[in-house]
Amino acid sequence: MKIAVFGGAFNPIHYGHLQLSHEFAKRLKLDKVMLIPSSTPPHKLYADMAPGKDRLEMCRLSVEGDPLFLVSDIEIERAGASFTADTLDKLTELYPNARWYLITGADMFLTLGTWHRFDDIARMAILCTAPRDDIESAKLREYAAVLEKRGAKCMIEDIPKTDISSTKIRRLIAAGKDIDGFVPTAVKDYIYENSLYKNVIDSTENADAQFIEIIRGRLTPYRFRHSIAVAEQAKHLALLYGADPKKAYTAGIFHDIMKDEPKAALLQMLSDFGIILNNAQMASPCCWHAIAGAEFVRNILKIGDDDIINAVRYHTTARAGMSPLEKTIFIADFTSLDRDYPDIDEMRRRAEFGSEVAMEYALSYTIRELLNKSAVILPDAIDAYNEIIALKQKESDNYAATKPPQK
Ligand SMILES: [Fe+2]
Ligand SMILES: [Fe+2]
Structure with a gap:
């Protein structure tokens, strides 16, 4: 048959x-x-x-x-x-x-x-x-x-x-x-x-509920809980960092959407999306889920918001010139309620204080960890770190310039 x-x-x-x-x-x-x-x-x-x-x-x-x-x-x-x-x-x-x-x-x-x-x-x-x-x-x-x-x-x-x-x-x-x-x-x-389709609802209204169902179907229970915790933390941090809390929640839901896919599937997906990884990215499998996730959100789920897509894309490496939303997701991923690592209390304290101090701490932590493991450090992470340090130096120079001349 x-x-x-x-x-x-x-x-x-x-x-x-x-x-x-x-x-x-x-x-x-x-x-x-x-x-x-x-x-x-x-x-x-x-x-x-x-x-x-x-x-x-x-x-x-x-x-x-x-x-x-x-x-x-x-x-x-x-x-x-x-x-x-x-x-x-x-x-x-x-x-x-x-x-x-x-x-x-x-x-x-x-x-x-x-x-x-x-x-x-x-x-x-x-x-x-x-x-x-x-x-x-x-x-x-x-x-x-x-x-x-x-x-x-x-x-x-x-x-x-x-x-x-x-x-x-x-x-x-x-x-x-x-x-x-x-x-x-x-x-x-x-x-x-049955009065169906009489009121066409605006697509943003209950979208998050549908997005949650989508990740529930793709992630392990552990990763699913983590994603919801990141979304909650992102909504909270967005208000402190000047990002849109609704978008932050959505980006939090999606940030690890590809994290439970096997490596071979991620590589296949990236090639289907026409993405060619450079040598450093190839040697850094932990960033694949972020790149594939961003493409999936853009091309398959048809989410047209570039800021949300970039927040997913750069949530592992960060990059120079991040938007408030991108920073929000990066830091939320470090500080969500489900997280537990030796520096978590200090990291959370800084997250409440401001995105720059939190970014500096998170990036130094990540870069140190990668060095200890002799792992590849992607240029985006270094660019992000350098940008923060350069800004700090400039601020301290400006501050020094405002001091009255010493007698
Ligand atoms: Fe991730
Ligand atoms: Fe995550």
Whole structure:
């Protein structure tokens, strides 16, 4: 039996999804297409997301009586961030004789190589997508060749696209306009009966709650607690250092998002993002999670705030010319409640006093530790340290210049 997994937010499901499924079924001679609404999609964030049970019900209603479809609650039931690899594990267990296909949108397809446990996904399923135009088609084929080198099997099908999208449907509903022709009648009735999508919420409102779910799905319990503790401490320090406490909290949540990935996965991810490490960075694996984390936050989670991205990027090394937010995260990582090391009390005392004294202490501590271990010291750390010392010298020279001349 050939079954395609078609996962997504389905927020809401529409005719575009159904047509695409039928086209794939026809071309790949699929026996079934399994719709799997996700709980919190790790790759995309919607603040105006209908509850899982409603999105699941709309999927069921939209395919009622159509023998091609199965609808699975596997990801909604699991809750938290949904990972395709975990879903495929479960499905291969439930249907041991099935041959699996994975249908993804073109955007998602272009990030597949960075997905959690990509190699397992590639082993378990044939990866399918449909481009929106010729340019995208070329891009997808090029990327598919890269994935195939890693053992994947890909199928790019030129299926004509409809211009229906879930975003468009939600906007129409919020504007009080009609959605006839975009979704099956049963789905439309369900949306109105349950008052879904009437108020489109601003995406910043409950974003942090979703971000927390994303890191919960990616980190060990230990690292998860640490990240929340850093976010809390960052919110507190932001007020002292003149940074935005909301952004500080968000950057704190994300700062170690890649910390529990194996080294090989981080290197693969960096190469997928087109990042070439220099020799010093190559010899300093403890900075990889920060570089990969920043790219992940920018490219996959689509967080467009450069200050947050840089705070993640430089939280291990620091750098010269850091913004108040970058300093906040760097120091919060040293002083969060879960931290325990010999100098912690002194470090916390300085953190309360001001970012410069705290940065100097933290950087000297780190540089000393690296020297003791004969480890590489990245130029960014040295630049940050030099900048602080130079500033201190200038301040003390200025102070000396204000003293009355000695008799
Ligand atoms: Fe870190
Ligand atoms: Fe950390």
